[in-house]
Amino acid sequence: MTKTLNIIGGGMAGSEAAWQAANAGIQVRLHEMRPKVGTFAHRTGHLGEMVCSNSFRSDDHEQNAVGLLHWEMMQANGLIMRTAYQHRLPAGGALAVDRDPFAESVTQTLEAHPNIKISYDEITSLPEDGHWIIATGPLTSGALAEAIQKETGAEALAFFDAIAPIVYAETVDMDVAWMQSRYDKGETEDERTAYLNCPMTRDQYEAFIDALLAAEKTAFKEGETAGYFDGCLPIEVMAERGRETLRFGPMKPVGLTNAHDPDNKPYAVVQLRRDNALGTLFNIVGFQTKMKYGAQKAVFKMIPGLENAEFARLGGIHRNTFINAPTLLDDQMRLRSKPHIRFAGQITGVEGYVESAAMGLLAGRLAVAELTGQALSPVPPTTGMGALVTHITGGAEAKTFQPMNVNFGLFPPVDGIKGGRRNRKDRYKAYTDRAKADWTAWLGQKALDAA
Numbered sequence: 001m002t003k004t005l006n007i008i009g010g011g012m013a014g015s016e017a018a019w020q021a022a023n024a025g026i027q028v029r030l031h032e033m034r035p036k037v038g039t040f041a042h043r044t045g046h047l048g049e050m051v052c053s054n055s056f057r058s059d060d061h062e063q064n065a066v067g068l069l070h071w072e073m074m075q076a077n078g079l080i081m082r083t084a085y086q087h088r089l090p091a092g093g094a095l096a097v098d099r100d101p102f103a104e105s106v107t108q109t110l111e112a113h114p115n116i117k118i119s120y121d122e123i124t125s126l127p128e129d130g131h132w133i134i135a136t137g138p139l140t141s142g143a144l145a146e147a148i149q150k151e152t153g154a155e156a157l158a159f160f161d162a163i164a165p166i167v168y169a170e171t172v173d174m175d176v177a178w179m180q181s182r183y184d185k186g187e188t189e190d191e192r193t194a195y196l197n198c199p200m201t202r203d204q205y206e207a208f209i210d211a212l213l214a215a216e217k218t219a220f221k222e223g224e225t226a227g228y229f230d231g232c233l234p235i236e237v238m239a240e241r242g243r244e245t246l247r248f249g250p251m252k253p254v255g256l257t258n259a260h261d262p263d264n265k266p267y268a269v270v271q272l273r274r275d276n277a278l279g280t281l282f283n284i285v286g287f288q289t290k291m292k293y294g295a296q297k298a299v300f301k302m303i304p305g306l307e308n309a310e311f312a313r314l315g316g317i318h319r320n321t322f323i324n325a326p327t328l329l330d331d332q333m334r335l336r337s338k339p340h341i342r343f344a345g346q347i348t349g350v351e352g353y354v355e356s357a358a359m360g361l362l363a364g365r366l367a368v369a370e371l372t373g374q375a376l377s378p379v380p381p382t383t384g385m386g387a388l389v390t391h392i393t394g395g396a397e398a399k400t401f402q403p404m405n406v407n408f409g410l411f412p413p414v415d416g417i418k419g420g421r422r423n424r425k426d427r428y429k430a431y432t433d434r435a436k437a438d439w440t441a442w443l444g445q446k447a448l449d450a451a
Contacts, residue, residue, distance in 0.1 A: 003026070003027070003131060003371050004026075004027045004028070004029055004130070004131070005021050005026050005027070005028050005029075005131050005132075005133065005364075005367050005368075005371065006028075006029050006031065006127070006130055006131065006132045006133070007021075007028060007029070007030045007031065007132070007133045007135060008031045008123045008132065008133070008134045008135065008136055008144070009031070009032065009134065009135035009136040009137055009140075009345065010030055010031075010032030010034070010047035010048070010110075010118070011047070011048065011049070011135065011136075011137045011345060011346075011356065012048060012080055012137075012345060012353050012356040012357040012360060013135035013137065013344040013345025013346070013356045013357060013359055013360030013363070014030060014032070014047075014133070014135035014136075014137075014344070014345065014360060015030075015047045015048045015079060015080060015106050015110060015357075015360070016073075016078060016079055016080045016357045016358075016360035016361045016364065017133050017135060017344055017360040017361065017363050017364035017367070018030045018110060018113075018116055018364065019078075019079035019109075019110065019113070019116075019364070020076070020077075020078075020079075020360075020361055020364030020365050020368065021115075021364045021365075021367055021368050022113050022115035022116045023077065023115075024365075024368040024372075025115065026115065026367070026368055026371055026372075027115055027117075028115055028116045028117070029116075029117050029118075029119055030047075030110065030116060030117070030118045030119070031119050031121055031122075031123050032045075032047060032118065032119070032120055033120070033121065033122035033123075033141060034049075034120070044100075044103065045120070046100075046103035046104055046106070046107045047103065047106050047107040047110055047118075048080065048083070048102065048103045048106030048107065049099070049103045050097065050099040050102065050103065050353065051163065052163050052164070052288070053164065053283065053353075054089070054096055054097050054098070054099045054273070054275050054283065055091065055094050055095065055096045055097070055273065056070065056081075056084055056094070056095040056096070056097060056353055056354050057094055057095065057352065057354065058093060058094055058095075059093060059094060059095040060093055061432060061436075062428070062429055062432050063425065063428045063429065063432070064428070065384055065387075065406045065407050065408050065410075065411075065431075066352070066354055066405070066406055068383075068384045068406075068431075068432050068435055068436075069354050069355065069358050069384040069385070069388075069406055070095065070354065071432075071436065072358070072383060072384050072385055072435070072436075072439045073354075073357065073358060073361055075439060075440065075443060076361055076365075076443060078357065078361055079106065079109060079110075080106070080353075080357040080360075080361075081354075081357070083102055083105050083106050083109070084097050084102065086102075086105065087101050087102040087105065087277070089194075089274050089275075089276070089277060090186070090188070090190035090191045090193075090194040090274065091181075091191070091194045091195075091273055091274070092181035092182065092185040092186050092191055092192070092194050092195065093181075093185050093186065093191075094273075096194075096273060096274065098275075098276050098277040099275065099276070100276070101277070122141055122143070122144075123144060124141070124143035124144055124147065125143070125144070125147045126144075126147050126148065126151055126338065126341065127340075127341065129340060130340060131340060131367060131370070131371060132340060132341045132342065133341075133342045133343070133344050133360075133363050133364070133367060134148075134341060134342070134343050134344070134347065135343070135344040135345040135347070135360055135363070136345075136347055137345050137346045137347060137356065139320070139321075140321045140347060145321050148323065151335075151337060151338065152323065152324075152328050152335075152337070163288060163289075163313075163315050163316045163317070164283050164284050164285070164286070164287045164288050164289070164315055165283065165284055165287060165289070165296060165300065165311050165313060165314050165315045166275055166281050166282065166283045166284075166311065166312040166313040167272060167281070167282050167283070167284065167306065167309045167310070167311055167312065168280065168281065168309070168310045168311070168312055169196070169279060169280050169281065169282050170280070171308055171309045171310040172196060172198075172272070172282070172305055172306060172309060173304075173305045173306075173307065173308065174305075175260070176198065176199070176260065176304045176305035177196050177197055177198045177199075177304075177305035178196075178197055178258060178259035178260060179193040179194075179195065179196055179197070179259075180192070180193055180195060180197055180256055180257070180259065181193065181194045181195050182195070182254070182255035182256060182271075183255035184255075185255075194273070194274060195271045195272065195273055195285070196271070196272040196273075196274075196282055197256055197258075197269050197270070197271055197272075198269065198270040198271075198272070198303050198304050198305040198306060199253075199258050199261075199266035199268075199269055199304060199305075200251070200266055200267055200268040200269065200270070200303070200304060201266070201267050202267040204267075204268075204302070204304060205247065205251075205267050205268045206243075207302065208299070208302050208303065209239055209243050209246070211298070211299045211302055212235065212236050212239050212291075212299055213236065213239055213240065215236065215291045215292075215295035215296075215298070215299050216291065216292045216294070216295045217236060217290050217291055217292065217295075218290045218291070218292060218316075218317055233288065234288050234289050234290045234291075234317065235250070235286065235287050235288065235289055236289060236290065236291060237290075238250075246268070247267070247268045249286065250270075250271070250285055250286025250287065251268040251269060251270055251286075252268070252269070253265060253266045253267065253268055253269045256269050270284065270285075270287070270303050270306075271284075271285040271286075272284050272285060273285050281312055284300070287300075287315065288315060288317075289315035289316075289317075290315075290316070290317040291315070293314050296311075296314050296315060297311065297314070320346065320403075321347060322346060322347050322348065322349045322403055323343065323347060323348065323349065324349075324398055324401050325343070325348045325349045325392040325393060325396075325401070326392065326393060326394050326395070326396045326397070326398040326401055327398045327401075328343075329343060329348065329392070329393050330393065331378060331389075331393050331394065332366050332370070333348070333359070333362070333363050333366060333389065333393065342363050342366065342367060343363070344356075344359045344360045344362070344363035344364075345357075345359055345360055346403070348392050349392050349396075349401060349402070349403050349404065350388055350392060350403065350404060350405075350406075351403035351404060351405050352405050352406075354406070355388060355404075355405060355406050358384065358385055358388060358406075359388065359389065359392075361385075362379065362385055362389055376445070377442070377445060379442060380435075380438040380439070380441075380442055381395075381411070381412055382411060382412055382431075382434050382435055382438045383435045383438050383439040383442070384406055384435060384439075385439065386438075386439075387406065387410040387411050388404075388406050388410065390410070391404060391410050392404075395410070408427075408428060408431055411431050411435075414427065414430040414431060414434060417430045
């Protein structure tokens with residue numbers, strides 16, 4: 001095999017696509033502009049660096065669509081998911097990752113693969129020939145984004161992501177805060193005590209909301225509009241939607257008992273999740289923000305237990321770019337106007353680390369099939385992978401297309417299973433059982449073709 005698959009972008013999608021193709025015997029050249037060209041959000045030049053959060057979200061592969069994607073990627077020998085489990089941190093029912101060792105491991109694995117060559121360079125234009133996957137993610141460089149826009153003839157589509165702050169654990173007042181996962185979820189003591197909780201009375205909550213709303217925020221540049229992805233809203237934007245919004249969102253007090261005052265239920269609770277294996281860093285869950293740095297310190301130190309907190313990283317906001325995939329991509333994730341180019345990851349309009357890696361996995365396998373002359377059947381839309389790729393390549397309404405997390409609303413109904421909240425558990429189990437069978441069959445078909 002002398003043909004080379006070029007992949008632009010070494011994030012979740014690009015790293016996974018490279019791994020899948022290289023393991024199938026394809027020669028891969030992975031182009032990553034970092035650390036030569038930096039971005040607002042990245043701190044290192046590692047491949048697979050986690051930026052906004054360190055969570056892969058729910059790991060429940062029977063009742064949750066994200067957990068199902070975890071399962072499907074593991075069945076396909078996914079590098080990103082395998083590495084995530086190797087660097088897993090206690091997080092109740094979620095899959096949280098020690099982000100720096102995770103990225104270092106992804107980088108070392110890809111660097112060591114005999115079929116992968118890594119070029120640390122910036123690609124600034126669309127290639128005219130060869131075989132390519134563009135997996136540049138939400139932080140696509142300005143020059144390449146401009147080239148994509150010129151080719152597609154579409155207005156640049158973008159939304160804004162915000163990053164949550166990280167606190168040094170030793171600076172949290174544990175006479176006020178306590179360790180507990182919501183509803184004591186988890187099979188081990190570490191899992192059941194994975195989150196650090198800071199309680200608020202009603203007066204404290206009201207004062208916090210007042211300060212949050214009054215705080216100085218980052219202003220947008222001329223021509224930019226504040227379009228946010230709903231799954232990653234800044235806390236001040238949530239607060240603007242109603243004073244109780246946060247208390248029914250990231251600050252909900254349900255499923256928690258204050259270990260220092262068990263008879264009094266907190267009015268609101270701020271949770272922090274472990275950010276590294278040492279337990280020295282915790283990120284404030286759901287506290288993405290566009291407040292200016294000085295305002296962040298003042299407002300966040302109003303949280304009981306964080307009065308003397310020191311921050312390893314403050315929050316911030318950055319622009320994310322994605323394409324109108326239902327209009328521009330075919331069902332093989334190829335650019336209709338230049339079918340030698342595939343797109344993968346967040347730039348296609350999926351949202352989240354897991355979904356990005358999943359689309360990278362799929363793009364890598366589709367590229368392998370094309371390069372080796374295989375005829376693959378479409379990925380079943382009954383699977384997590386299939387539901388996502390069907391959505392972004394035609395299932396979504398192009399006029400209102402926005403970034404989307406995987407969810408059971410994207411799946412075809414299961415015959416004979418009733419709807420409604422009362423039947424939700426049986427319905428979700430039916431979705432995941434069907435998906436596992438169909439995904440296994442699709443992978444088996446691919447293995448037969450490759451034999």
